[in-house]
Amino acid sequence: MSVVGFVGLGVMGGPMAGHLVAAGKGPVWVWNRTPAKGEPLRAQGAQVAESLADLAQRCETIILCLGATEDVQEVCRALAPLARPGTLFIDHSTISPQGAEQLHAELAAQQLRFVDAPITGGSMGAQKGTLTIFLGGDPEDCGEAASSVSPYAKRAERVGGPGAGQRMKMANQIAVGGALLALCESLSFAQKAGLDLAQTRELLAGGAAGSWAFDNYGPKILASDWSPGFSIKNQNKDFRYCEETASQIGADVPGVRLVHRLLAEIEARGDGELTTCVLFEELLRRGFDS
Amino acid sequence: MSVVGFVGLGVMGGPMAGHLVAAGKGPVWVWNRTPAKGEPLRAQGAQVAESLADLAQRCETIILCLGATEDVQEVCRALAPLARPGTLFIDHSTISPQGAEQLHAELAAQQLRFVDAPITGGSMGAQKGTLTIFLGGDPEDCGEAASSVSPYAKRAERVGGPGAGQRMKMANQIAVGGALLALCESLSFAQKAGLDLAQTRELLAGGAAGSWAFDNYGPKILASDWSPGFSIKNQNKDFRYCEETASQIGADVPGVRLVHRLLAEIEARGDGELTTCVLFEELLRRGFDS
Numbered sequence: 147m148s149v150v151g152f153v154g155l156g157v158m159g160g161p162m163a164g165h166l167v168a169a170g171k172g173p174v175w176v177w178n179r180t181p182a183k184g185e186p187l188r189a190q191g192a193q194v195a196e197s198l199a200d201l202a203q204r205c206e207t208i209i210l211c212l213g214a215t216e217d218v219q220e221v222c223r224a225l226a227p228l229a230r231p232g233t234l235f236i237d238h239s240t241i242s243p244q245g246a247e248q249l250h251a252e253l254a255a256q257q258l259r260f261v262d263a264p265i266t267g268g269s270m271g272a273q274k275g276t277l278t279i280f281l282g283g284d285p286e287d288c289g290e291a292a293s294s295v296s297p298y299a300k301r302a303e304r305v306g307g308p309g310a311g312q313r314m315k316m317a318n319q320i321a322v323g324g325a326l327l328a329l330c331e332s333l334s335f336a337q338k339a340g341l342d343l344a345q346t347r348e349l350l351a352g353g354a355a356g357s358w359a360f361d362n363y364g365p366k367i368l369a370s371d372w373s374p375g376f377s378i379k380n381q382n383k384d385f386r387y388c389e390e391t392a393s394q395i396g397a398d399v400p401g402v403r404l405v406h407r408l409l410a411e412i413e414a415r416g417d418g419e420l421t422t423c424v425l426f427e428e429l430l431r432r433g434f435d436s
Numbered sequence: 437m438s439v440v441g442f443v444g445l446g447v448m449g450g451p452m453a454g455h456l457v458a459a460g461k462g463p464v465w466v467w468n469r470t471p472a473k474g475e476p477l478r479a480q481g482a483q484v485a486e487s488l489a490d491l492a493q494r495c496e497t498i499i500l501c502l503g504a505t506e507d508v509q510e511v512c513r514a515l516a517p518l519a520r521p522g523t524l525f526i527d528h529s530t531i532s533p534q535g536a537e538q539l540h541a542e543l544a545a546q547q548l549r550f551v552d553a554p555i556t557g558g559s560m561g562a563q564k565g566t567l568t569i570f571l572g573g574d575p576e577d578c579g580e581a582a583s584s585v586s587p588y589a590k591r592a593e594r595v596g597g598p599g600a601g602q603r604m605k606m607a608n609q610i611a612v613g614g615a616l617l618a619l620c621e622s623l624s625f626a627q628k629a630g631l632d633l634a635q636t637r638e639l640l641a642g643g644a645a646g647s648w649a650f651d652n653y654g655p656k657i658l659a660s661d662w663s664p665g666f667s668i669k670n671q672n673k674d675f676r677y678c679e680e681t682a683s684q685i686g687a688d689v690p691g692v693r694l695v696h697r698l699l700a701e702i703e704a705r706g707d708g709e710l711t712t713c714v715l716f717e718e719l720l721r722r723g724f725d726s
Contacts, residue, residue: 243629266643278643303639305631313629317622317636321645324618327691332611335678338687339533339603341595346607349593353556353568355611357647388625397628398722400694401617408690432688 150294151175151195151205153221155183158238158265159211161272162298166209167191169297177201202228207294211238214383215245222249222260231257236291238279240264240380242387243309243316244394250283250308259284261291262308264315267300268376276300280318282311316391319384323405325359326422333367334429344368363423372424378409379418385409440584441465441485441495443511445473448528448555449501451562452588456499457481459587467491492518497584501528504673505535512539512550521547526581528569530554530670532677533599533606534684540573540598549574551581552598554605557590558666566590570608572601606681609674613695615649616712623657624719634658653713662714668699669708675699 152163155178166174167190176187177195184194195201201208202225212218218239225235235253237246237260246262253260261283271277279295279302281288288304295302305314332355336346347368351360366375385406392399405425412418412428442453445468457464457480466477467485474484485491491498492515502508508529515525525543527536527550536552543550551573561567569585569592571578578594585592595604622645626636637658641650656665675696682689695715702708702718 266645268644278639280639301639301642303635305635305639310631314626314631314636314639317626317629317631318640318643318645320625321618321622321640321647321650324614324621324691325645325647328611328614328618331614331689331691332607335610335682335685335687335689336604336607338685339607339681341600341604341607345593345595346604349568349570349591349595349604350608350611352591353608354558354648354652355556355608355615357611357615357649358644359647360611362644391629392625393724395625395628396723397625398719398724398726399621399625400698401614401621401691403725404690404694429688433686434683434688435693436688 148206149173149175149204151177151201151208152211153177153198153201153208154211154239155187156211157269158272160186161269162211162238162277163187163192164190165275165298171297175201175204198224199228201225203230205233206230207234207236209236209238209294213239215241219245219249222253226253226256226258229258233258234287234290234294235260236263236294237261238263238265240315240384240387241312243312243391246282246312247309259287260308261287262311263291263295263302264311266315266318271300272298279303280305280311280314282306282309282313312387313391316384316388319381319388320399320402322359323381323385324401325357326363326425327401327405328355328357329359329363330367330423330426330429333364334426337430366421367423367426372420372427374419375421377419378413378422378424381422382406382409382413382418438496439463439465439494441467441491441498442501443467443488443491443498444501444529445477446501447559448562450476452501452528452567453477453482454480455565455588461587465491465494488514489518491515492523493520495523496520497524497526499526499528499584503529505531509535509539512543516543516546516548519548523548524577524580524584525550526553526584527551528553528555530605530609530674530677531602533602533681536572536602537599549577550598551577552601553581553585553592554601556605556608561590562588569593570595570601570604572596572599572603602677603681606674606678609671609678610689610692612649613671613675614691615647616653616715617691617695618645618647619649619653620657620713620716620719623654624716627720656711657713657716662710662717664709665711667709668703668712668714671712672696672699672703672708
């Protein structure tokens with residue numbers, strides 16, 4: 147395995163970089179805007195780069211796990227002039243498909259390679275190393291990327307050319323948003339209808355209404371546990387990319403627009419860091435046809 | 437087991453009555469508005485009643501599997517004056533919770549017992565005898581009903597007093613509607629985004645977007661199979677009861693209102709008999725924000 151750099155050691159990136167180190171395939175250099183986040187990884191055996199420039203010069207593969215399109219653009223544009231020719235960039239951030247296509251072209255013009263590689267599976271999947279990764283880019287680059295990310299992936303599959311990984315992530319987030327609404331609307335109705343919430347969740351989860359959301363978010367709702375998980379702020383960011391893309395390709399996404407509107411109201415109140423299933427409480431607060 | 441009557445031998449009722457006969461616990465009398473539907477059951481060993489009056493006089497338990505509130509009211513009001521005192525009515529139809537409460541009271545005034553017992557699990561569940569049944573009524577009556585329906589139930593559980601079974605069914609249909617939207621919106625977006633539909637369904641089904649709908653309706657969508665299953669007409673009927681109840685209890689059901697509006701457009705075009713997942717094609721036909 148080539149020398150790998152990992153930039154962005156947050157809730158997702160931290161454990162993912164840890165899996166790379168544990169796999170022991172070769173040196174892993176890490177960097178984070180807040181340097182303290184590199185320390186636990188140093189303890190696990192990673193090398194902490196002094197700067198993005200330092201990391202760029204040392205690595206042949208650079209993995210990014212950042213926030214929005216602008217963040218990824220900024221970091222790529224800082225790394226590119228110093229990176230070795232042929233360096234493979236693997237971007238796990240969820241950014242706009244158009245942003246990914248543009249970065250692919252920008253880096254290609256500098257003899258660098260870019261694969262969009264958004265992930266699904268949540269913080270639990272990052273910790274367990276069981277993420278699903280959607281790869282978009284040239285077939286050979288995607289093959290190399292799939293091998294590089296294997297220490298933390300249950301599946302890493304090419305879904306098309308540049309940007310296709312992000313388009314698949316959008317399709318995923320559309321379905322995730324709908325499943326969230328289905329769960330929260332159903333349980334808030336049940337509560338107002340005087341039904342036992344635990345019995346409702348359990349009976350419905352086993353039938354035609356069943357979903358990953360019912361199994362995984364349902365118990366959090368029953369426990370009124372709104373502690374940070376996948377945040378409303380991040381879900382809304384993804385929804386913005388969904389709507390942008392939908393508008394470009396002429397797709398109708400009425401469910402996303404509805405859930406986005408509901409979650410945007412919660413974010414506007416200052417609760418954007420809470421986990422998305424707090425939508426249950428938001429619906430409880432509202433009346434019919436509000 | 438007491439002598440049982442079964443009224444309504446449609447796509448669901450037919451196989452359910454068949455399981456009762458096969459269980460061999462005692463005589464099963466059947467009746468259907470279209471008498472021809474009784475013949476396959478006669479061949480399996482059921483007795484075909486000559487009329488509702490005939491059935492009422494012979495049976496101690498009467499099971500109904502009909503359509504809307506009005507249908508159940510009509511049949512119950514025809515049976516009640518002739519039924520033996522203490523007869524237990526078990527109603528599998530999806531009707532309004534209020535309609536169920538009212539029938540419970542009406543029959544109680546005539547020394548008859550009523551349990552609302554809507555089902556979930558689809559035509560496949562009826563054929564396999566693996567339905568989930570939500571029971572609403574007096575505890576003792578629900579216990580007796582649970583035993584009577586056991587030949588075709590994976591689960592039959594009391595969820596509360598009169599009408600509670602229907603309220604649980606509404607909660608179920610809210611979640612089913614949301615899951616349908618999540619699936620159809622996600623796959624129609626994927627198709628317009630140029631993604632491979634089979635790959636999309638398969639990748640998304642295994643992650644946080646996964647659901648019973650992805651597993652069971654997804655393959656139908658890939659095969660463009662809109663043959664009758666759970667029909668748009670029936671889903672819209674259930675949504676009307678959801679909205680009526682939501683308005684009475686002050687619950688917000690924006691997802692149901694959205695999916696109902698979309699499916700009502702399909703029904704208005706004359707395609708109400710098609711299976712609900714044709715919503716995929718409806719969304720494909722539309723543009724962004726239409």
